[in-house]
Amino acid sequence: DAMVIQNPRYQVTQFGKPVTLSCSQTLNHNVMYWYQQKSSQAPKLLFHYYDKDFNNEADTPDNFQSRRPNTSFCFLDIRSPGLGDAAMYLCATSRDGSSGGAAKNIQYFGAGTRLSVL
Amino acid sequence: GIQVEQSPPDLILQEGANSTLRCNFSDSVNNLQWFHQNPWGQLINLFYIPSGTKQNGRLSATTVATERYSLLYISSSQTTDSGVYFCAVASSGGYQKVTFGTGTKLQVIP
Known part of the structure; x- marks a missing residue:
């Protein structure tokens, strides 16, 4: 089945130690x-890629970076995790609505990576 | 930006009961999705419903775009329906960034 896969499901890192989610x-x-997504809150968009074009949300901290080497993969890099970065990180995909078709604009989510910072 | 409010914020149901969840939005939309976030954190698509009515088993949804609200109906609730229900909307064209609602946390007890 076509799907969105996130690895790992659980990640523990130390304060200040870089971590990458895939x-x-x-x-x-x-x-x-x-x-x-933090506990009891709605998901908050950090950034998105439209093809290779990177789009950062205005309030996303500089500590968060992303890479998309090809269509299939996208990485989230947290350069110096703080205690406040402990959260669930969710990846989603969608097809550009301008290309037509019934499935456009629907976002499909992975299972998420739960990050703990010690 | 667009504001999305959901009600009720919390709901406890006896297994077998029916419920209605509401999503109000502040501007016209051309994309509205309902999601169920299970206890393990995964967001599962329930409906893509910018307007009209859809049904899928025990779940159905109705969006009245002109009045800026959507309803999610859960009939004969089961314990596996527990979790958080989000609606998410977008009002721009092309590829769309969605705005999530505040969520309704549902607990179904045996």
Whole structure:
């Protein structure tokens, strides 16, 4: 089945130690998103890629970076994790609505990576 | 930006009961999705419903775009329905960044 896969499911890192979370998709969608979700809150968009074009949200801290080496993979790098960065990180994909079709604009989510910072 | 409010914020149901969850949004939308976030954190698509009515098993959804609200109906609730329900909307064209609602936390007890 086509899907969005996030690895690892659980990640523990130390305060200040860089960490990378990964996301892959077999849906061949051109848009990929990274969200941060803290306890009892809605997901908050950090940034997204439209093809190779990177789009950062205005309030995303500089500590968060992303890479998309190809259509299938997208990485979230946290350069110096702080205690406040402990959260669930969700990756999602969608197909650009302008390309037509019934499945456009629907976001599909991976299972998430729960990050703990010690 | 667009504001999205969901009600009720919390809901406890006896297994077998029916419920209605509401999503109000502050501007016209051309994308509305309902998600169920299970206790393990995964967001699962329930409906893509910018307008009209859809049904899938015990779940159905209705969006009245002109009045800026959407309803999610859960009938004959089961314990596996527990979790958080989010609606997410977008109002721009092309590829779309969605705004998530505040969520409804549902607990179904046996």
